[in-house]
Amino acid sequence: MKELRSPASKLNLFLLLSINLFVIILFLLSAAALLCVLLIHWGWLPDNFYEQPSVPLLIFAYVISLMIGAAILLMINSVLIKPMRHMIAAMNELAKGNFATRIRLNKGSHSLEINEFAKSYNKAAEELGSVELLRKDFINNFSHEFKTPIISIKGFAELLREGGVSEEEREEYLSIMIAESDRLAQLANSILELSKLESKRVASEKEIFSVSEQIRRAILMAESKWSAKALNFDLELEETEYLGSARLLNQVWVNILDNAIKFSPDGSLLSVRVNGGPDAVTVTVRDRGPGMDEATLARIFDQFYQGDTSHASEGSGLGMTLVRKILTLHEAEIGIDSYPGEGTSVTVTLPRE
Incomplete structure (x- = not known):
């Protein structure tokens, strides 16, 4: 599935974090080297400082720092970046109307915010799915309730047009047509009232x-x-x-x-x-x-x-x-x-x- 990317930058979050961490380490190494040069220049360190046994230890510390940085990036990728990709994909599916989509995080340690977002998203998707189901059910029921009296009115109107009915039958058919018309009007008024109530346009009528x-x-x-x-x-x-x-x-x-x-x-x-x-x-x-x-x-x-x-x-x-x-x-x-x-x-x- 194609992921959303910011139009302002083609770099994903993992690459941006990698670059930032590399720049930080490079800055620290450069600052340490510059400090050593200044200390030698001021005479606080001997000229043969670089030949001292402590220098390999410093280089080893820098290498360890790089390894720790890489480990941190991998952890961030697992704990933050991958879940965010799953969330973006789920949001895209939700935007398409697929309310069955859920965020299912892989086993492992995730931040509290990521877990809470996943729970909130799943709850919202479930609610939207329920609303969609109710909407479809409403349309089906509404169509049925409107169709039944209309068919009834049409059928009795055709019988009256054909003629050949007694006066008693004619009065009965007309009474049924009037009753069904009243039913349609009542149904339309109820739907209109429900619409007003949904928009809360009646809250000030006190x-x-x-x-x-x-x-x-x-x-x-x-x-x-x-x-x-x-x-x-x-x-x-x-x-x-x-x-x-x-x-x-x-x-x-x-x-x-x-x-x-x-x-x-x-x-x-x-x-x-x-x-x-x-x-x-x-x-x-x-x-x-x-x-x-x-x-x-x-x-x-x-x-x-x-x-x-x-x-x-x-x-x-x-x-x-x-x-x-x-x-x-x-x-x-x-x-x-x-x-x-x-x-x-x-x-x-x-x-x-």
Whole structure:
């Protein structure tokens, strides 16, 4: 693999270190020789100094110095230069989009900085690989979620154009087309909202509002849904205010309540609690639905994931993804307790500033 080289110099680091070390040794030898000449000139050393037995010892010391220098260069090449070449090659592969590349240092002694860089690089490459996997998964799911209603609308439109359908069938087909159009619009709005949340363009939308009043309005907005299932409510809404984005947090309550209503059996009870403390506001919504197993619970916040694999219930699989991103912007926490056959309890904790 071709290695990156600095355009300012064609010399690699090993050669530069070799030249520098050679220059240092040459300077030291020259300085020692000049000092001897000066000492002889000043009379501090005899004229026959070079015939003394100590001179071979000095020459031997110089040779040993050269050998030590060479050994140091070889060590630097093994400990520093080679790992740097591996890192450059790995960075080039990462730049090409090969997120599976890892820096695997050979056995031996490496500096702390080299080891830390290798660990940091491997971690970054792993994270980028995960992001790429999520991106591909998002595109596949997004395409599927958009394609399904479009095909449905197209099919019913062709049936209506061909004619020969009864008035009852015509109304049914139109209702389905309207519902699928609403589904597409909701999906597009959810994607747009996710994009805004990713760029954090909503972080400044803060105001003081009543959490309990917002919960009441969210329940009223869903009246048609819970009335159709004859659900009952057990409400304990403590009057409390919170500083945050009222628009975004309203989406949190709407999504959580919508899920609770959707999976609640007819005639069952929904419990909603709002507690305002000095440090945080806590909102809990509990249903008596079928609950979730561990596998479903582990993926509840994944984009486009729906616990109802049959897709019998409405939804795009983006609701809880939006909920988590909105709560993350508020530095809030969400906890979900759910067991098969025992219902689901969702608790949101909003910290006060």
